[in-house]
Amino acid sequence: MSQTFATPQDVEDAYYDAIDERDLEAMMAVWEDSEQTACLLPMMPLQRGPAAIREAWRPLLAGQVTLDMEIRHLGWIELGEIAIHLVEERVQAPGQAGRQAVYASNLYRKGSAGWRLLMHQNSPTPPAPGLKMPDLG
């Protein structure tokens, strides 16, 4: 946990590298060591705090499936010691034709030890044109 990230983008790069390399310790090093942390992965319960986030990522990073993920930046919101990156994660899963896109927002906070990830949230992207829209949630 001694790694220091100088910018929010450094944290983000390390986050997606940890997924790519299936490295749970590298994943946990990007998160702020605080119970304020929150992680919402697709179709999983909300996780609060490093211990819960670790247990949510453990089976995902231990899996056999290689996930080839492209990240496309949609926008940044800079708020002083807080930065929010809105991205599209374009995932190529084995045996699937084409990439599946997921929205993600990554919220970073600057602390005494540099920038860390405070919150990650995924959302589905819209269905293809012509599909029925779901009820407003």
Place this chain on the structure above:
Amino acid sequence: MSQTFATPQDVEDAYYDAIDERDLEAMMAVWEDSEQTACLLPMMPLQRGPAAIREAWRPLLAGQVTLDMEIRHLGWIELGEIAIHLVEERVQAPGQAGRQAVYASNLYRKGSAGWRLLMHQNSPTPPAPGLKMPDLG
């Protein structure tokens, strides 16, 4: 737009009241008047800025379907001039048995005119136990 919200919770109450009352102007009054705003509603494209957010909400609030929404607080993250509320929106749609739950995170910022909504993001809640989990996105 002259309304002043003294706390993030006041903004949140006004946001859900605007949905309940189908009041587009009341909805827009809760948002910060800045191009940094971001709104991710279920299965819709990301909207940035008040003009885009207004056009996304216009047809939803003009619809005929009454949405009975219960809000359950899951957690707050307080960051000085920024506040994040993690909630579960439990929606009772007409003709559906039971409520459908959606995660939402609401990010508020304190400005010279009080608190305003800066970002709203929805995510699906997990499928019922026994259903297959989707690939990691």
